[in-house]
Amino acid sequence: MNKISVKAPAKLNLHLQVIAKRNDGFHDLRTLFTFINLYDQLAFEESEEEIQLKELEPISDNLVLKAVDLLKKRTNCNKGVKIALQKHIPLQKGLGGGSSDAAATLIALNKLWNLRLTQTELLDMSLELGSDVPFFIFGHNAWAEGRGEILSKVDFHEEWHLLYMPETKISTKKAFESLPSNFSKPYTYEEYFSKGGFNSFEKWVRNSYEEIDEIFVKLENIGKPRLSGTGSSVFVSFSKLVEAESAKQKFPDCILVKSLEHSPLTQIIE
Numbered sequence: 001m002n003k004i005s006v007k008a009p010a011k012l013n014l015h016l017q018v019i020a021k022r023n024d025g026f027h028d029l030r031t032l033f034t035f036i037n038l039y040d041q042l043a044f045e046e047s048e049e050e051i052q053l054k055e056l057e058p059i060s061d062n063l064v065l066k067a068v069d070l071l072k073k074r075t076n077c078n079k080g081v082k083i084a085l086q087k088h089i090p091l092q093k094g095l096g097g098g099s100s101d102a103a104a105t106l107i108a109l110n111k112l113w114n115l116r117l118t119q120t121e122l123l124d125m126s127l128e129l130g131s132d133v134p135f136f137i138f139g140h141n142a143w144a145e146g147r148g149e150i151l152s153k154v155d156f157h158e159e160w161h162l163l164y165m166p167e168t169k170i171s172t173k174k175a176f177e178s179l180p181s182n183f184s185k186p187y188t189y190e191e192y193f194s195k196g197g198f199n200s201f202e203k204w205v206r207n208s209y210e211e212i213d214e215i216f217v218k219l220e221n222i223g224k225p226r227l228s229g230t231g232s233s234v235f236v237s238f239s240k241l242v243e244a245e246s247a248k249q250k251f252p253d254c255i256l257v258k259s260l261e262h263s264p265l266t267q268i269i270e
């Protein structure tokens with residue numbers, strides 16, 4: 001095998017609670033991740049030694065290249081690869097596209113280069129690339145703690161999500177810097193189901209970005225709008241497709257996505 005193509009899925013945070021700032025500068029979280037059927041496409045072709053990344057619109061500090069570099073250093077691999085990336089998951093929208101691409105790169109190259117790293121080894125490595133990357137390696141809907149690397153598989157609940165992706169882009173770094181120093185008591189997975197989820201960044205985002213606040217107000221007519229990640233995407237969830245399609249008619253600027261039980265990358269790694 002000298003070629004491999006993969007789909008890297010987006011995610012939504014059904015719940016996102018920041019509970020403490022850590023000594024290492026990161027934050028401890030409680031979050032519920034779900035995959036959705038919105039994908040980036042990546043194609044990998046083995047080459048001699050050169051690393052090439054082909055993109056329609058180049059992304060600065062692309063996590064795909066950082067993932068390649070990390071994998072080569074960790075394994076002392078001297079092989080090369082040509083990568084073609086087609087982006088469909090927009091940047092700075094709280095959908096995890098960059099993290100998903102990085103995870104897809106680690107998984108695909110582990111297979112392509114026959115490195116034989118275990119999923120556990122890839123999980124340990126992936127945290128160096130970002131707090132969301134371990135979830136995409138894990139491959140199943142999950143309740144996450146720590147920085148996001150302590151993952152517990154959760155039961156799959158099929159849902160449809162009406163997703164609004166505004167023009168506004170939000171820097172994750174800026175969002176975390178905006179957090180107050182007093183944090184709320186950590187939720188458990190059971191409390192999420194009994195009380196409902198929330199997002200620690202919602203208040204700041206709505207106060208800081210008029211466009212997003214207006215989206216929340218509009219979407220409240222069809223359900224409970226929620227922010228994914230640090231934003232800027234806002235979504236409303238539905239348990240029945242017919243209800244989601246009815247809501248979509250009222251908001252044609254939204255896209256309708258479906259939750260996935262697992263990532264398509266699990267067939268490569270498991």
